[in-house]
Amino acid sequence: MLDAIAKLLLHLGDAVIVVDGEGRVPALVPEPLDILGAPPVLRGQPLPEHIAARVPLEPLLSGAREFNRFPLAHGERRFEIDAIALDAPEASRAVFLLVHDVTEKISDERKLIAQEKMAAVGLLAAGVAHEFNNILGAIYGYAQMAKRDESFREKLIDVVSREAATARTITGNLLSFSRFKPYEQTSGKITEVIDSVITLVGLELSRNNIQVTRDFKDVPETLLSRGGMEQVFLNLILNAQQGIRRNGTITVSVDSDGNDIVVCLSDTGRGIAPEHIGRVFTPFFTTKNVGKEEHGEQATGLGLSVSYNIIKDHAGDITVESVPGKGTAFTIRLPVRKERRKKKVKVSTERRASELTRDPARILVVDDEVHIREFFVQLLASHEVSTAGTGGEALLALGRENFDACILDLMLGSEVDGIDVFRTIRDSYPNCQVFLMTGYPVTPEMQSELESADGLIAKPFDLVAVESLIATIARPDLG
Known part of the structure; x- marks a missing residue:
């Protein structure tokens, strides 16, 4: 009887697996089951753990819920499983799992x-x-x-x-x-x-x-x-x-x-x-x-x-x-919803002006655009400035010299990207402050990692904002 019901339900999905009160599979269609990573012989065996972990059988078998849909991934394929609990003549209660391969559907969407x-x-x-x-x-x-x-x-x-x-x-x-x-x-x-x-x-x-x-x-x-x-x-x-x-x-x-x-x-x-x-x-x-x-x-x-x-x-x-x-x-x-206000750290104009002209800092500017590098060389004329056009050049410069700060473009268009250089500085050069530059919006996925940066410079630049960030560079002689 369970096999007959499973065959009737097959037109609703790509496969049907029946699970009894002991968690075993008394019936399935088609057989053998060549999807979901099922073993060659599944009839009479416990439901595979990777499937059982996604489908809570106990509440279904107890009658608490009669229908639910559960997503399941196996390799590159994506499935949805409809779980239907029914009273069956051969068992006090059985759960019929209707398996749908939705990989192509998701791709089309x-x-x-x-x-x-x-x-x-x-x-x-x-x-x-x-x-x-x-x-x-x-x-x-x-x-x-x-x-x-x-x-x-x-x-x-x-x-x-x-x-x-x-x-x-x-x-x-x-x-x-x-x-x-x-x-x-x-x-x-x-x-x-x-x-x-x-x-x-x-x-x-x-x-x-x-x-x-x-x-x-x-x-x-x-x-x-x-x-x-x-x-x-x-x-x-x-x-x-x-x-x-x-x-x-x-x-x-x-x-x-x-x-x-x-x-x-x-x-x-x-x-x-x-x-x-x-x-x-x-x-x-x-x-x-x-x-x-x-x-x-x-x-x-x-x-x-x-x-x-x-x-x-x-x-x-x-x-x-x-x-x-x-x-x-x-x-x-x-x-209308209000945003929680965050405290803003202000850099005084007096401090900015003095620090831009005294106590030269060693600064590395990394950007794949030569005009951007030239801009910072001019802006930071009172400091010791080195430049790099690729991530690889930046890593070599960091290995040769101790820098107080690095002004780093996130998108370098080279094999070693800006984010790779940033991670290296955080891990290997903790005394070097990092000011990140980008012309792209920072996504939430990036935000958590970039929070440890000392500042973010948006392109195109606002000169006063850039100068204010530079003024926060810690000098060795300032403690």
Whole structure:
């Protein structure tokens, strides 16, 4: 009888294993079982330990729970096991394990998620190129004028400083968007996040004659993942653009309601059919052909699902209303949450100025860009500065000379990367302070390891911030 039930259940999975009250396997289909690392002969034997460890049999056999799903990995394969407890004629109670090989499913899901990301990146590329051409146009124009007439040099310096700050903002927005996983939430303004996304996609919207109207009230800061929330509003704006296609309006309003921040994003697009409205946040649901282009749009059915999960990670809620032929409105409610304040260590201007000019320190600057190395050589002219362009050169320099500090780029693009040099300094040269440089956002995975660094310098540099960090370098003669 157990074999017959197992065969009936086989159409629901890739294999069925029956476990009796003694933890043995009286029946299984197919036989022999060539997945899950099962032994050649399993019938009559105890359930293998690596499977039993993932499936709590006792509560199932006692009747406490009748159905559960458990994940299991074996080698490179990924499985899901549905555990169903049933009363059987040949045993007081038996557990039927329905085994599903989900390796390909997980792989396909990851590909579709990456595809969703790339579809958004493609739309961003045109806007970013446009913004950088504007920046370069101003710099290049004044550079040519300064060559002809020296009186334009001061103006050139002003333009370069201003446009570099603009470029820094754009690259910062792109980097925060490029991070796929949820990141540490810090206090911030939701209106600033929305503005940055509108800036990124502004050119694409204007090409399709789509206007964006803002109605932002003054709302408090709240804890948020900037990269995650940028993903949300990018998905919603692209969804609105696809609904409008050409000639329409997207309206974004931000207001407070008690202890909540309320964001409403509406469009004048074609709307969502009533039979589809309840499924828009379901993964892989789309009214377009998945993976195929329709009117220039490539659909995966993941954008709104990803957005829903990000909002839930922020303890918020997202709802949708739509009228076919008139448009769609998404409403997001986020609770106002406060960040615990951390004490800030301030370095006085007097100390910074004196230490930059007296008591020279031995400093190693490591970066694969020669212009960055030259910048620090000039900035640190009052110190003894050595430079290295690769991780290997840095390790050789550290072995030859005792340094008070190392200014180290994390991404060196060499066989020995910045993180390898950092670990070596921490382990072998504990008296050398380390100031890390990076043009990338620091992920939570990296954060715990990098906490032992003496400072972090973000690219492009803020000169005052760099000088303040350098002022903290401990001098041997200062104790």
